[in-house]
Amino acid sequence: MTTVYEERYAVHPRDYVHYDTDRLREEFLVPKVFEQDRICLTYTHIDRIIIGGAMPVEKALPLEAIAPLKAEYFLRRRELGAINIGGPGCIEVDGEVFEVGTKEALYVTRGAREVKFSSNSSAAPAKFYLNSTTAHREYTTKKVGQGDAQVIELGSGETCNQRTLRKLLVSDVLETCQLQMGMTEIAPGSVWNTMPAHTHSRRMEAYLYFNLPEDQAVCHFMGPPQQTRNIWMANEQAVISPTWSLHSGVGTCNYTFIWGMAGENQDYSDMDFVQPYELR
Numbered sequence: 287m288t289t290v291y292e293e294r295y296a297v298h299p300r301d302y303v304h305y306d307t308d309r310l311r312e313e314f315l316v317p318k319v320f321e322q323d324r325i326c327l328t329y330t331h332i333d334r335i336i337i338g339g340a341m342p343v344e345k346a347l348p349l350e351a352i353a354p355l356k357a358e359y360f361l362r363r364r365e366l367g368a369i370n371i372g373g374p375g376c377i378e379v380d381g382e383v384f385e386v387g388t389k390e391a392l393y394v395t396r397g398a399r400e401v402k403f404s405s406n407s408s409a410a411p412a413k414f415y416l417n418s419t420t421a422h423r424e425y426t427t428k429k430v431g432q433g434d435a436q437v438i439e440l441g442s443g444e445t446c447n448q449r450t451l452r453k454l455l456v457s458d459v460l461e462t463c464q465l466q467m468g469m470t471e472i473a474p475g476s477v478w479n480t481m482p483a484h485t486h487s488r489r490m491e492a493y494l495y496f497n498l499p500e501d502q503a504v505c506h507f508m509g510p511p512q513q514t515r516n517i518w519m520a521n522e523q524a525v526i527s528p529t530w531s532l533h534s535g536v537g538t539c540n541y542t543f544i545w546g547m548a549g550e551n552q553d554y555s556d557m558d559f560v561q562p563y564e565l566r
């Protein structure tokens with residue numbers, strides 16, 4: 287089996303305030319998303335989202351059902367979003383091959399039995415970032431390129447939060463059961479994401495930070511707005527944001543991140559904003 291996985295549990299915000307740095311990282315940080323010729327998955331009990339990465343280098347990697355699913359195949363009762371942050375690659379879904387270039391996305395419907403990830407060149411391997419959520423019905427497997435995305439320009443240079451947000455696998459672009467994914471690029475000279483910050487108790491969220499030089503870092507903020515804590519993150523690490531938590535970060539330089547959500551609704555704009563001066 288080329289798949290490795292670990293399980294994470296839901297956390298009460300009253301318990302979270304007692305966590306030290308190590309415990310915070312154990313519960314919420316996903317330190318290793320990509321490993322050569324492996325699929326690395328984190329099954330979280332928060333909205334049962336699975337976060338992970340597939341990095342095929344020397345061989346194609348099949349998406350295999352993991353034990354917690356107790357399912358005949360991975361997408362028996364789930365849908366999948368994959369966004370490629372590496373070199374060009376392919377995802378084969380039940381015999382149909384989708385070319386997925388850098389920063390392009392593929393939605394894979396519930397019911398797809400055989401999903402296989404490959405790279406076009408082992409010198410520049412694809413890195414497919416994966417989010418999978420439970421699904422109540424089948425929709426259409428579909429590729430979403432950068433040109434298909436809904437683009438929003440946010441923030442400004444004056445407040446160091448100028449960024450371009452691309453909605454890729456969201457309800458305005460294609461039909462999904464609950465999964466919503468997109469990518470936000472921070473402009474050179476800007477460092478803040480998701481500021482002003484927000485919560486949305488209706489949906490959990492996960493971020494993957496990338497395009498971050500190895501000698502730089504992002505300080506990710508989490509927690510209820512009046513009880514924030516921070517997690518220092520390196521390139522290509524992911525972080526889990528429970529439904530009660532804000533999710534915002536500041537980098538020592540600019541960077542890009544992928545956000546993915548699951549839960550009660552698919553309304554991207556449904557957020558409860560918190561102004562910087564209100565944070566504690």
Ligand SMILES: O=C(O)C(=O)C[C@H](O)C(=O)CO
Pocket residue numbers: 440449451468469470479480481491533545554557
């Ligand atoms: O830069 C931002 O702002 C974001 O990308 C915010 C995320 O998309 C988000 O948190 C959606 O709920």
Ligand SMILES: [Zn+2]
Pocket residue numbers: 484485486491533
């Ligand atoms: Zn959010």
